Amino acid sequence: RTAEEEKKEFTRKPLDLLFEKYSLTSREGLLLTEKMWIELFNFGILEQEEITESFDNSKYFVVESPKEWIPLWHYHELEDDDFKERLKLVVNNFNNNEYKEHEVLLHVVGILLRLSKLKLYDKSSIEIVNKAKDNIDKNLEILEKNIHKDLEYSSFGLGYMEAETDELIEVKDYLLYKTHESINNNLEDIGIELIDLLNDNNYEEFKNELSESFVNNLQELPIFSKIDVGSFFNTILNIKHSTLRRILPTIEKRYSQATINELLVDELEFWHEFEKLLDKELPKREKTLKGVWLNILKDRVKGKIIDKLQKAKDNKALNQTDETVG
Numbered sequence: 001r002t003a004e005e006e007k008k009e010f011t012r013k014p015l016d017l018l019f020e021k022y023s024l025t026s027r028e029g030l031l032l033t034e035k036m037w038i039e040l041f042n043f044g045i046l047e048q049e050e051i052t053e054s055f056d057n058s059k060y061f062v063v064e065s066p067k068e069w070i071p072l073w074h075y076h077e078l079e080d081d082d083f084k085e086r087l088k089l090v091v092n093n094f095n096n097n098e099y100k101e102h103e104v105l106l107h108v109v110g111i112l113l114r115l116s117k118l119k120l121y122d123k124s125s126i127e128i129v130n131k132a133k134d135n136i137d138k139n140l141e142i143l144e145k146n147i148h149k150d151l152e153y154s155s156f157g158l159g160y161m162e163a164e165t166d167e168l169i170e171v172k173d174y175l176l177y178k179t180h181e182s183i184n185n186n187l188e189d190i191g192i193e194l195i196d197l198l199n200d201n202n203y204e205e206f207k208n209e210l211s212e213s214f215v216n217n218l219q220e221l222p223i224f225s226k227i228d229v230g231s232f233f234n235t236i237l238n239i240k241h242s243t244l245r246r247i248l249p250t251i252e253k254r255y256s257q258a259t260i261n262e263l264l265v266d267e268l269e270f271w272h273e274f275e276k277l278l279d280k281e282l283p284k285r286e287k288t289l290k291g292v293w294l295n296i297l298k299d300r301v302k303g304k305i306i307d308k309l310q311k312a313k314d315n316k317a318l319n320q321t322d323e324t325v326g
Contacts, residue, residue, distance in 0.1 A: 069111065091121070097135045097138055107158065110163065136179075140182040203243050219254060245293075248300060264309065278294055282294055
């Protein structure tokens with residue numbers, strides 16, 4: 001086989017191989033999304049809510065969906081007059097920027113790209129992509145509150161049409177880039193909010209904002225590089241020991257992955273400065289419980305944060321060198 005054939009074989013998705021082997025049905029007739037089929041064969045279980053949603057939105061069950069674009073997802077089941085009316089409605093909503101949820105936007109863009117390819121919609125793929133980007137720019141405030149750190153290949157129990165085409169990938173990449181850019185521009189304000197939460201000993205909300213919520217996606221963004229290290233340090237000195245005990249694992253969790261997100265390397269300087277402040281403060285806190293906690297904090301900041309970030313920084317520099325040489 002040629003190298004190109006081997007590359008194509010290697011990059012095929014698991015479901016491609018599954019369909020070749022078993023010839024279960026056509027992709028258009030799937031009751032479950034491709035992602036769900038893969039999960040089923042890998043793990044043998046599926047969430048009931050996902051199954052119900054997928055069934056409800058399939059061509060076998062959907063009659064009059066409250067989401068006007070869903071029947072158009074099943075365009076091949078429609079009669080011509082019905083198709084034209086539904087397409088007109090969806091296009092009108094798309095042009096008027098009615099689709100503000102990112103999952104819905106991706107579905108609509110994928111549908112229009114497919115219909116354009118089939119010459120059932122008179123706009124070109126370039127025009128569709130440009131309009132999608134324009135809508136994204138207008139909806140950043142809404143999108144940044146709802147965007148996920150990664151975009152799946154499906155939602156509402158339906159796979160995105162044209163998911164692997166350059167056009168939809170371009171829209172998805174633009175959506176993530178612009179949303180994260182908008183969030184990044186607000187990191188200083190978010191950092192102040194985090195310090196306020198700590199000052200109030202509001203651990204649960206601090207934990208939610210920093211490591212669990214998709215609202216600001218802070219687990220993927222260098223929030224500490226935008227926080228004033230002096231203000232943060234003074235807050236650490238003043239919070240309750242019980243709060244300090246609980247926030248340590250939450251902060252360390254950001255750096256616990258085997259491969260740290262390269263963006264977090266920007267936080268290294270913050271933690272170096274924080275360590276220096278600890279060194280200055282420790283002699284003043286000898287023979288106190290606060291001193292015990294600060295010593296614990298120093299050891300964990302060094303071993304679980306600084307050392308890992310330094311390693312990630314070194315690896316990043318090495319990779320850039322390899323790319324330059326290559």
